[in-house]
Amino acid sequence: MKLYYSPNACSLAIHVLLEEIGKPYALRRVDFSKREQYSAEYTVINPKSKVPVLERDGGGLLTELPAIAWYLARANPQANLLPADIEGEARALELIDYLVATVHMRGFTRIFRPENFSPTADDKEEVQQAGREIIRQGFDIVAPALSGQDYVLGAFSIADAVLFFLEFWAVRRVGMTLPANLDVHLRRMLARPAVQRALAGEGLE
Numbered sequence: 001m002k003l004y005y006s007p008n009a010c011s012l013a014i015h016v017l018l019e020e021i022g023k024p025y026a027l028r029r030v031d032f033s034k035r036e037q038y039s040a041e042y043t044v045i046n047p048k049s050k051v052p053v054l055e056r057d058g059g060g061l062l063t064e065l066p067a068i069a070w071y072l073a074r075a076n077p078q079a080n081l082l083p084a085d086i087e088g089e090a091r092a093l094e095l096i097d098y099l100v101a102t103v104h105m106r107g108f109t110r111i112f113r114p115e116n117f118s119p120t121a122d123d124k125e126e127v128q129q130a131g132r133e134i135i136r137q138g139f140d141i142v143a144p145a146l147s148g149q150d151y152v153l154g155a156f157s158i159a160d161a162v163l164f165f166l167e168f169w170a171v172r173r174v175g176m177t178l179p180a181n182l183d184v185h186l187r188r189m190l191a192r193p194a195v196q197r198a199l200a201g202e203g204l205e
């Protein structure tokens with residue numbers, strides 16, 4: 001398997017999951033600073049010009065973080081990355097969709113790419129502030145799931161890897177203070193050897 005990634009992009013969640021699974025995989029960096037995601041070579045891999053992309057051993061390419069996370073969990077049941085029951089699996093997907101579609105795409109993207117949300121540069125501060133509010137609301141909605149348990153669905157799952165990169169971004173890229181439960185979750189994630197290997201593999205600490 002090969003992961004197309006960019007350091008400290010949302011592909012970090014998939015990188016963590018590959019480390020949790022523990023099978024051999026290759027990494028292929030997509031250099032955003034050179035706008036490589038828009039290159040002719042890369043748009044053959046992903047016409048959406050995004051990471052992550054997972055190239056499976058059979059050669060099939062898979063895009064979209066939630067789909068890749070779900071695929072890796074189902075293809076590697078021995079890694080216990082998803083609850084075994086249908087209710088638990090649905091809850092994992094419910095949470096991941098909210099985290100990616102709302103907290104990442106509507107929240108963090110407003111901060112990192114304000115120009116995508118307003119044609120006027122003067123609106124930058126307002127757009128970014130709205131992004132912070134969306135993130136804060138999202139984190140407040142998710143935080144109670146961590147009351148009295150170590151991981152969002154009880155046992156470690158793909159949902160924790162997704163929550164992790166958002167917590168990591170909030171602290172390291174935006175300088176936000178996390179709700180207490182998420183702060184503890186972030187520390188717990190940072191203590192996992194698989195997370196440490198993924199961060200080291202991307203040149204992050």
Ligand SMILES: N[C@@H](CCC(=O)N[C@@H](CS)C(=O)NCC(=O)O)C(=O)O
Pocket residue numbers: 009010011037049050051052063064065066100
């Ligand atoms: N819906 C996509 C979003 C992926 C995404 O937004 N990736 C960002 C990095 S966090 C990206 O590749 N951005 C490159 C660009 O927009 O130029 C998914 O879930 O995989």
